[in-house]
Amino acid sequence: MIRVLLADDQQLVRAGFRMILRAEPDIGVVGEAADGVEAVESARRLRPDLVLMDIRMPRLNGIEATRQLLRLPDPPRVLVVTTFDLDQYVYESLRLGASGFLLKDTPEEQLVAAIRTVVTGVALLDHEVTRRLIDAFASRVAAVDRPARLDVLTPREVDVLRQLARGRSNAEIARDLFLSDATVKTHVGHVLAKLGLTSRTQAVVLAYETRLVTPD
Helix, strand or coil: CEEEEEECCCHHHHHHHHHHHHCCCCEEEEEEECCHHHHHHHHHHHCCCEEEECCCCCCCCHHHHHHHHCCCCCCCEEEEEECCCCHHHHHHHHHHCCCEEEECCCCHHHHHHHHHHHCCCCCEECHHHHHHHHHHHHCCCCCCCCCHHHHHCCHHHHHHHHHHHCCCCHHHHHHHHCCCHHHHHHHHHHHHHHHCCCCHHHHHHHHHHCCCCCCC
């Protein structure tokens, strides 16, 4: 059972999500929060697998709540679901380690599929959000110096990071680099640990920020 916490300041929105998820046999809503403070407190108490996180909430917004959640010893996945698709919200959410970003007009079946996807550790973005994010990176013409902390990676780990940034799954990376799935999983873990990251999404953002890869 996938344990989900709903964080949104609108009761009707939470009720709508709850009704959608109630019909799924493998997903259960374990709690609700009307603001970011409640979201963090509830996550500590209920230990959900995933938090559906709104951005604009009173007391503590979804960005800061995500930051605090991902500092927990065993953090939940965070799937940001909002009516606001402004670039700064997307970028900051992903930089902090959110597992995905969807708009609230996403069809019900896509929302359910997104929950099942991100709990496995795979990053997920709304296709329109993805396009805008890549366009934003492509428009940044000034190169950024490669930070010294990337030097801690081995050449093979750098190869794996490049593949992650191109959206490759572990199986695809294994195929492209002629490695076993287990070896790729080990390399991904080393990349995240050495760079002090908590998710594959953060690794992707870092790869683009440092121009290790650039949008085609």
